[in-house]
Amino acid sequence: MTEEGWGRICEELQKSIGKNNFVTWIAPMRFTALENGVARFQVPTGFVGDWVSRNFSDQILDHMTRNGIGVDRLEFTVASATPERPAPQAAATDAPRGPAAPAATPADDLPGAPLDARFTFETFVTGKPNELAHAAARRVGEAGTVTFNPLFLYGGVGLGKTHLMHAIAWELRNRAPEKKVVYLSAEQFMYRFVQALRERDMMGFKALFRSVDVLMVDDVQFIAGKDSTQEEFFHTFNALVDQNKQIVISADRAPGEIENMEERIKSRLQCGLIVDLHPTDYELRLGILQQKVDIYRLQYPGLVMADGVLEFLAHRIATNVRVLEGALTRLFAFASLVGREITLDLAQDCLADILRASERNVTIEEIQRKVSAHYNMRLSDMIGPKRHRTIARPRQIAMYLSKQLTSRSLPEIGRQFGGRDHTTVIHAVKRIEALRGSDPQIAEDLDLLRRMLES
Numbered sequence: 001m002t003e004e005g006w007g008r009i010c011e012e013l014q015k016s017i018g019k020n021n022f023v024t025w026i027a028p029m030r031f032t033a034l035e036n037g038v039a040r041f042q043v044p045t046g047f048v049g050d051w052v053s054r055n056f057s058d059q060i061l062d063h064m065t066r067n068g069i070g071v072d073r074l075e076f077t078v079a080s081a082t083p084e085r086p087a088p089q090a091a092a093t094d095a096p097r098g099p100a101a102p103a104a105t106p107a108d109d110l111p112g113a114p115l116d117a118r119f120t121f122e123t124f125v126t127g128k129p130n131e132l133a134h135a136a137a138r139r140v141g142e143a144g145t146v147t148f149n150p151l152f153l154y155g156g157v158g159l160g161k162t163h164l165m166h167a168i169a170w171e172l173r174n175r176a177p178e179k180k181v182v183y184l185s186a187e188q189f190m191y192r193f194v195q196a197l198r199e200r201d202m203m204g205f206k207a208l209f210r211s212v213d214v215l216m217v218d219d220v221q222f223i224a225g226k227d228s229t230q231e232e233f234f235h236t237f238n239a240l241v242d243q244n245k246q247i248v249i250s251a252d253r254a255p256g257e258i259e260n261m262e263e264r265i266k267s268r269l270q271c272g273l274i275v276d277l278h279p280t281d282y283e284l285r286l287g288i289l290q291q292k293v294d295i296y297r298l299q300y301p302g303l304v305m306a307d308g309v310l311e312f313l314a315h316r317i318a319t320n321v322r323v324l325e326g327a328l329t330r331l332f333a334f335a336s337l338v339g340r341e342i343t344l345d346l347a348q349d350c351l352a353d354i355l356r357a358s359e360r361n362v363t364i365e366e367i368q369r370k371v372s373a374h375y376n377m378r379l380s381d382m383i384g385p386k387r388h389r390t391i392a393r394p395r396q397i398a399m400y401l402s403k404q405l406t407s408r409s410l411p412e413i414g415r416q417f418g419g420r421d422h423t424t425v426i427h428a429v430k431r432i433e434a435l436r437g438s439d440p441q442i443a444e445d446l447d448l449l450r451r452m453l454e455s
């Protein structure tokens with residue numbers, strides 16, 4: 001098989017496994033040879049190789065065979081690190097993100113930290129809260145003229161700062177492989193600096209950091225209060241800016257708000273473009289969940305997910321994306337262990353602790369009040385006996401929202417709606433769930449009410 005032949009197979013694969021999966025897992029692979037029935041590929045990380053081998057090898061073999069290529073198995077080798085720049089490797093993280101990625105450390109003489117193969121622009125879901133940060137990161141990834149220096153990304157925990165930085169590094173690696181791109185955390189910068197001091201090799205340290213083309217330092221707030229590290233960082237920063245080399249910095253807050261950071265550093269950090277990642281909104285969370293589910297569906301092909309579960313998670317887990325991902329991972333693992341469909345009930349059982357922790361404190365009374373005002377009915381009719389459609393439907397909507405937005409049990413919800421039975425609540429939830437899909441007016445009302453209740 002030639003590289004061209006592999007290109008054709010790639011086109012077919014993209015159709016059969018979907019663009020997202022293709023871009024995340026297959027595109028980073030490089031076909032190297034076909035010998036004695038073994039097709040060999042280079043992959044950026046062991047994790048990518050394992051994942052492709054477990055999830056896509058049958059389909060790859062199938063496409064190859066159908067294209068008349070005699071192949072029995074696939075073999076993956078990790079592209080080795082070049083001395084000029086760190087070889088991207090999958091990093092282990094503390095967050096549950098599907099199967100754990102093996103930790104890999106770059107060669108000792110390189111200042112960079114490993115990159116996570118999953119953190120690319122293709123896997124970064126954009127929405128209102130992060131569109132500016134994403135656009136700025138894309139611009140830096142284009143490797144064109146340096147227009148803003150530094151790019152300073154900041155935002156709360158788990159909102160995608162590290163993901164965007166890795167994405168820039170991957171993009172630069174693809175577009176401008178000759179550039180020396182170094183990504184590392186501020187902690188690693190300090191570690192390198194202390195090590196150089198201990199080994200009396202400050203010349204080596206300075207030469208190394210001043211020779212990079214793009215320097216990316218994550219979580220810069222870490223060096224606040226660490227005087228000599230700050231000092232060295234300042235010199236490195238200035239030396240690179242003077243040479244018109246791109247710098248990208250991330251932190252958990254705006255430069256001006258980092259305590260115990262020298263004023264001259266703060267003002268340096270404010271010279272370029274400062275963009276923040278806002279807390280996620282419902283649409284963005286839903287988009288992220290949908291993307292992750294596409295990946296999980298391949299890992300757990302037999303699992304069925306009921307309608308409304310992702311919407312439920314996106315409503316209820318508004319803390320940060322890492323928690324959202326952790327919830328989904330747990331849900332899929334749990335459902336596959338017990339061999340059950342992923343329903344709203346299963347999600348509520350399995351994620352009770354996470355849901356409690358991210359509770360927004362919307363009460364059933366509040367829901368009843370907002371819904372009755374919206375439909376111009378009396379609050380007392382929410383709990384009263386009237387069964388006319390103009391009353392019963394809003395009541396069902398209020399029950400549905402109570403199930404979605406609070407962690408009250410079905411019997412508790414029933415009790416608060418005039419002592420109704422929990423089966424009435426189940427019926428209401430199912431009915432509204434169905435109407436949400438078939439009646440655009442109801443879908444719109446639900447959306448509006450949810451927004452009002454959450455704001």
Ligand SMILES: Nc1ncnc2c1ncn2[C@@H]1O[C@H](COP(=O)(O)OP(=O)(O)OP(=O)(O)O)[C@@H](O)[C@H]1O
Binds near residue numbers: 119125164
């Ligand atoms: N917009 C997004 N699209 C897809 N995944 C996202 C998005 N935002 C965050 N994530 C995912 O959420 C997780 C946490 O993101 P990341 O580690 O980049 O956060 P962070 O802002 O660097 O957090 P911290 O302050 O804790 O370092 C990662 O798995 C990342 O892939």
